Amino acid sequence: MVNYRWMLLSFLLFFMLGGNAFAAAAASGSGGGRSWIWFIAAAAAAAAIGVAVLFGWRKRQKLEQQRARIDELIEAIDKAKAELKPYDGQARGMTEELIERINGELSGSLLTLNELKSQSARSRIFLLHYTRLNAEADTLRTELDSLAAGAERNTAEIRRIADTGREAERTIRQLAAQSAALRTEIELQSKATSFPLEALFDRLKHLESEVSRAFASLPEDPVAAETIARNCLGMLDLLTGDMDDFPLFFDQFDRFESAIADCRSRLDEIRETAGIGRAIQRLNPYFNFGLAREALHKMYRELRRGDMSEVRSFGMKADRLLAEAVEVAAAQAGLKDATRFDAERLLNKTAVLCEEIADLEQPFEQIRSAYAVIHWSALLEKFRRAKEDAADAEARLVEASGLASDAQQQFDRARALLDQLPPLLSAAEQTVQECGETFRKLAERLEACRNEIGSLQESYRQTLQAVSSEALVLTGESERLRATAEALGRKTRELAQTEPFNLDSLEFELEHYRQDIEALREHVGRAAADKQEALLLMQAGKTGYESLQAAGRGRINERHYRQRYESLSCKAGKLLAAGLYAEALKHASDMKDLIERMNHDYENALAEERRQELLEQRHLRRHSSDYTLHGGGHSAGSVRWNSAGIGVSDPDPDSDRDPVTDLLPDPNPDPNSDPDSGDSSGRGGG
Structure with missing residues (x-):
């Protein structure tokens, strides 16, 4: 196998040393700069290729590791099959079935492994095909893990067969010895009691036959022998327990008459x-x-x-x-x-x-x-x-x-x-208990109703007292509420004093009685407030009207206001007498509005008079100036009276101020001046 790692390291070392030498040569030449850049780019590309090759090499190494496992598993399965050789043609029954199953599974695993080995030998994947390398390694690992688990399980089964034979032989020998001892005990008990004990002997005989069958099965079928021996142990335990209990029940029979x-x-x-x-x-x-x-x-x-x-x-x-x-x-x-x-x-x-x-x-x-x-x-x-x-x-x-x-x-x-x-x-x-509680609650409800009736009657009396003290006239809704409250008061008093008491009806009527009295109190309070306010407005209106009437003669249309004032005053008085206090308050408010308009007209008239007086003073000033230029005029500081009876001071010839101009507003006021800091001697009038 080619060592790709050493090839890559040698390749990188070559480029590093060559790059340093070329850089030194480029530094001494005039055209070396551009060649140096190209060399660096080539070195970087070569380094990238080297890294990619190294990465692919690592992927292939993982795949090769899985392929190496194939040979390891083949060797392990061959070893397991070799352990089955002693049982070929000699095992019978359950052991034979178990061995055949294990042998079949191992043979199937060998076929699969050989096929995987052939496929791996034919498979050639390029070093840079990472996806295929990963997929091939993962698939192979999964299949090999499954085959390895099966091989381990079958190997354990093979070892258990050998262990089972040895363990079964030891158990069977113990069973034979214990069965013989138990037979001796049963025979002694039978002789001592003169009881035949045929049921115990039959069970013991069956146990001994099973032990013999297990011993006979041991050479060829150790698995079946182990199963039979395990069942025999259960039968032996039951027989032993029965023999332990036998003396207890025998004594019970002997002692029964005493019991x-x-x-x-x-x-x-x-x-x-x-x-x-x-x-x-x-x-x-x-x-x-x-x-x-x-x-x-x-x-x-x-x-x-x-x-x-x-x-x-x-x-x-x-x-x-x-x-x-x-x-x-x-x-x-x-x-x-x-x-x-x-x-x-x-x-x-x-x-x-x-x-x-x-x-x-x-x-x-x-x-x-x-x-x-x-x-x-x-x-x-x-x-x-x-x-x-x-x-x-x-x-x-x-x-x-x-x-x-x-x-x-x-x-x-x-x-x-x-x-x-x-x-x-x-x-x-x-x-x-419910009777006593009910009797108590009924008495409490009746007492509460009577107390509330007294409280509501007192509230009703105070309301009527307020009507009398305020000299109110009840009309419309107020009169209806008073009449209803009077009737409900009589009805609730009658219900609270007449047997049999219907507390539900009494409480129902009391609720209406309470609501009517509250509504009546509200109406009376509102009527008293409306009446008081209306009277105050009418008195203030009368005073204002009389003052304006005296001051405004010749200045305002007195007849127009007098007719309207007398009409409103008359209507308000009649409404008060009739008990229509809200309507009376409305007319009194209209009187207030009328007086305010009357006062507004009066103020306008006074303002007009002041304006006329100012104009006259301006005219007199001009006339006085012309006269002074001709040697006439009054002496400085003298006072004369105009036709309206308002005193006017003549101007001082040594002064530059114009008194008429001071009473008029400045046509070009200084925007930076304070309107509240100037001389106000020339403003106002009246």
Whole structure:
């Protein structure tokens, strides 16, 4: 095989040394630079090719490793087949079948391996075909792993055949020795008891024949011999166990009469101590003695035969019958004490319950007369059932006490009766508790309704007091709510005082009563607020109108405002008198709007007057300036009165300021000046 790794390393070393020499030569020549670049490119390409070849070589090495495994597996299978040679023509039965199967599988594996070897020899894959190399290696590895696992399994089977033969031979020899010892033991037991024990001898004979068959199969069929020996071990264990139990059951038969006497003594002791002679006489546990004796006789018959399976069955039955006899007596003694204790306890409980039910009779009659049927009809049915259950429980207790008495001693029947009572008494007790709870809740509901009626009546009285104190007139919805609340108040008081009380109807009417009173309080509060606000607006409107009327004569259209004002004032007053406070408030608001418009007109009129006065002052200033130029005019600082009665100061001839101009707004204001910092002596008026 060509060593590609050394070829690649030599190739790379050649290019590295040649490259260094060429670089030195290129450095001394003028045209060496370009040749040096070409050489570097060629070296890089060669290095890349070398890496690719090395990578492919590694892939091929993996494939070659798998191909080498073919020869290894062929060698291992040949070795395994060689181990089967001693059994050729000599094995029989199960061993022969196993060997044939193993040999067939090994031969098939050899054929497959030879075919794989031929295919591998014909296969030639180029070094740079990585995908094919990987696929070929993976496929071959999978097939070889499967063949290797089969070969290992078959090799283990071949070794097990050899081990089985040796182990089976040792087991068979032990079985033969133990069988002989067991035969001796059975013969001794048969002589000692004079029992034939034919069943045990038959089983032992069958065991010995199987051991002989296993020994005969050992040379040619060790696998079958091992299987037979394993079964013989199970039979030997059973026989050995039966022989171990034989003396126990033989002793049981010898001691049985003594066991019956002990059991009878125990029964007599329980009967006398617990005083349950009648119960023992009725149940007759002594009858079990005869049944036990019969079972023991059957056991003895099977014991003579040596059929230990039947011996165990009859022996255990005899013991169980004796134990049951004692258990019956002990159970009756315990049942007597428990039954009498429970009967006494339940009798006291029932007496208390009957007393509680009797105490509820009169309160229930009062409830039935005081409240409507819907409040107690279902509870009455439960109460009657509870009375019946309590009476039934009392009767059953009397019967159970009689059954548990010394005269009868029928504790089982008494126990059955007592077990029926707890559910009845529990249901009756729950009904008694429910009655008391229901009576309490009905009284609480009635008391709560009456308290709420009083609270609502007080709220209604306060509402009417507010109507009176505010001199309100109730109309429309307010009057309807008042009338409804009055009627509901009478109805709820009547329902709360008249039997039988229907609390559902009373609570329903109370809810409506509460809603109507709340609505009435809301209406009254809103009406009082509307009335108060309307009166305030009307008073303020009257004051404002009179002030503007006095100040605005000759300045505004007084007649127009007077007619509108008188109309609104008259309508608002009538609406207040009629109790229509929301509408009155609306008209009072309209009066406010009217006064505001009137005041606006008045302010506009005053502004117009000021503007006219300013114009007149400007005219007078111009006239005064012309007169001064001609030597006339007033002295500086003198004051004169205009036709409107407003004092005007004459300008000072030494001053540059114009008083009329100061009262007018500046036509070209300075954008950088502060409007609040200038002289305001010339602004305003009035």
